[in-house]
Amino acid sequence: MSHNPDHTRPEHAVEADEPRPRITVLSDTAEGPASIERLRDYGDIRVAHDETSLREALPGSEILLVTDFRTEALEAAWPAADSLRWVHAASAGVDQLMFDALVDSDIPVTNAQGIFDRSIAEYVLGAILMFAKDTRANIAYQQQRRWVHRDTESIFGKRVLVAGAGSIGREIGRLCKAVGMDVTGIARRARDGDEVFSAVHAADDIDAHLPDADYVVVAAPLTEATEHWFDARRFAAMAKHARFINIGRGPIVVTDDLVDALVNQQIAGAALDVFEQEPLPAEHALWGMGNVLMSAHMAGDFIGWRDALIDQFLDNLERWQRGDTLFNEVSKHHGYAPGSA
Amino acid sequence: MSHNPDHTRPEHAVEADEPRPRITVLSDTAEGPASIERLRDYGDIRVAHDETSLREALPGSEILLVTDFRTEALEAAWPAADSLRWVHAASAGVDQLMFDALVDSDIPVTNAQGIFDRSIAEYVLGAILMFAKDTRANIAYQQQRRWVHRDTESIFGKRVLVAGAGSIGREIGRLCKAVGMDVTGIARRARDGDEVFSAVHAADDIDAHLPDADYVVVAAPLTEATEHWFDARRFAAMAKHARFINIGRGPIVVTDDLVDALVNQQIAGAALDVFEQEPLPAEHALWGMGNVLMSAHMAGDFIGWRDALIDQFLDNLERWQRGDTLFNEVSKHHGYAPGSA
Incomplete structure (x- = not known):
């Protein structure tokens, strides 16, 4: 059942003789x-x-x-x-x-x-465009009142791997595909590609597909199977230029491993809306990282x-x-x- | 003639007996x-x-x-x-x-x-999503190490008015339409709507359409007809919640009028890639404005x-x-x- 953000509904009729739950x-x-x-x-x-x-x-x-x-x-x-x-x-x-x-x-x-599907998908596309257009640096240069021209990336034809090809993951894929990106999904079991996902691979095979992705997006539910799914090994498998986006749940990621991967430039950046600990404590290293975009578990809201x-x-x-x-x-x-x- | 950013071409054959231009x-x-x-x-x-x-x-x-x-x-x-x-x-x-x-x-x-069409269109969509998702504030809160949850806007069904419905404006419209926005164009002369623009109105009638737009995007060439096209009167016609995006040419805008409109909250924000004076001098008021996103004439690059x-x-x-x-x-x-x- 899909609800768009502008969804409104007619009033429910209340029957007088109905027992009130x-x-x-x-x-x-x-x-x-x-x-x-x-x-x-x-x-x-x-x-x-x-x-x-x-x-x-x-x-x-x-x-x-x-x-x-x-x-x-x-x-x-x-x-x-x-x-x-x-x-x-x-x-x-x-x-x-x-x-x-x-x-x-x-x-x-x-x-x-x-x-929350639509709003989360917009958040993810916004994060992808932030990275591609180097918007974080634009804001920093603006604060320094400096005119600094750079060439930036296009997202056309870039590859998005959506880990969690369900309701939210599909909407993320739909928006990315609509603007010309190539979208692959990861689900519990492999299945045929469709109008959104060029392919859907099994979670067990994710390591074979991580190196090809320009953007890796976590849109999975937190379950025993996905807890700490993204650890040092997964980040090591990603391309150095790739960005990691998590709008699923914090504990799907081993946060310390993510911080290491960012510090050691094993990956190029991260956009995080969810964290192992929420609210994230003020002393956490992620707050201070220039290649990390953060928000307060609000992507869907x-x-x-x-x-x-x-x-x-x-x-x-x-x-x-x-x-x-x-x-x-x-x-x-x-x-x-x-x-x- | 459309070129995508990954465009490459075969080598040209050089005929030995051809006169060299x-x-x-x-x-x-x-x-x-x-x-x-x-x-x-x-x-x-x-x-x-x-x-x-x-x-x-x-x-x-x-x-x-x-x-x-x-x-x-x-x-x-x-x-x-x-x-x-x-x-x-x-x-x-x-x-x-x-x-x-x-x-x-x-x-x-x-x-x-x-x-430059595709890259500029990506820049514009990125700016729209920046505004909608309040990303600027996310970055500010991150710098302050503060966890601040907010509800943010969806862009679904939001109205984009593209002033300059040519090659660049059409690509902007195409991307915005692809992600579920409603796109209207402004051209020299009115013409029928098409698969991108729900309608194309004449430049002479722009004031009738400015109040309806959530985002106003300038994608026009600089000509005698468009110089100082966006002045105090145009900004006053826009909705208070609307954002103004200029990727055309700086002199299409009366910059002082834009600054006034932003300071007086006649409009909600601006994303500017082009300026009347480039590079923009370090002392210019725009650099210091929190509701302005700036870049160094690089949206297409x-x-x-x-x-x-x-x-x-x-x-x-x-x-x-x-x-x-x-x-x-x-x-x-x-x-x-x-x-x-």
Whole structure:
């Protein structure tokens, strides 16, 4: 299900005789997200923001809406979930929800697949053009009031390897292809190329394809299989002129290895929106590196994303109330929504 | 004639019995451009770099190749051009060649149309994404080692007005359209929309269309009609959230009016590759403005552009030697190559 950033939806009809679902919202603040007011028309809402408040809220709740993608409270409070029939993550990544008790249960988990794709793809294309056009140096020269002409790179025909050829990776590929780049994907299993990916190789074969890439983009979910996927060996396999872009999850990368690869000029640069530790501590070496572009886990967060997330949840809530199959159900075995990698 | 940045050409066959054309190269340095060595196989080459050396070189020369697009030497040395039959500008803009004596002559003027299109379009798309993703602030926060999350804009469906719907403007439009933006053109005369431009309006009507644009891109040649085209009135007509991008020529803009519009927040930002005075003096107010992105007249200068220019000149030289019609001939009435605006 694809949502573009300007997505709006008609009001849901509330039937007076429909039983109101009991929904707990797990937020990162005590008051919950601002958009929570919109939910009150559709169910009895309780807000939790830590383990204690979650233990109080969960008993009797049928639905859990997780808006804090960093939470570890749910695993701790899980024994209080006595009536839960559906968990929805208002994020693309569900890594914090893949603990044994939930994975082993029959409770379906859905995610926000589709919401962030377009904005993340724009972020990635912007980062690629920043590198190619040497924009970072333009800004530095401007600050020094110096007129310094250089020749810069074209992105035409340049090769992008997208590690994680799912919903987000495909949109990244689509934008890069649209502007004349050559796009290859990496997925769990190899499959035929298509209108976006000239080829999709298996994750096991990634080392054979890393040397050919001008840009390597991580768009994979964080799972046991992808944790620390990009380590010293992977960076050593990349071309010296290549740039590394991570919009997936921080722990997919061994950060110390990435810093070494950048310092030792094994790769030419990195654009990072996600980090092993978030917020990244002020003393971390990455902040000071001139060949690194950084942002605060915000690549997907276009203006209006909170409302778009609520819209998507309400679409699924309607299905749930009708007894229909939910969309964006996560494969708890793989740790992401089917078709997303 | 379109050249992509990776364009290469086969060697020209040199016929031993062909008369060698006498070519003067007007450069900005006494030794001429490095690529000049490649020309020596195809003709007798003289190099000039100012009025005095040009007066010495011109007598007897049949062809003038102008690689210094800022030169004012040609008008001054013009009386020495006793044998000239062709002037080629190795640049997209020919504004410095449109002096009366050359305009009134029968000597054809050709330009480098096509060479810089792709690179300039990439630069413009990069600037648009810089603004939308607030990348300038990301870099500032990185320097301060601060983790500051913000929601940013999507470019999906955003409106780009391209003032100058010629060869460069069309490539800008093509890339913007490819990534989901809505593109409108401004040309000398209105014409029907096409696969790139949803509409092409007449320059006389520009004020009616400026308020609708999220991005206004100047891709026009500098002519009498476009000089100081963008003044206080134009900026006042733009939306407050709009950004202004100039990759055409500096004097198309009244720079003081642009500075005022930026200071007074009549518009939200500007990306400038060209300036009324180049190099821009270090004391100029633009350098210090946080909502301005600047570069040193280099948007078109992809790695390899000098060779691409020589290739293009040699293609036309072959035609000239065969007596065929030259391509990229400039309309001396309008001041740009036909089909370029």
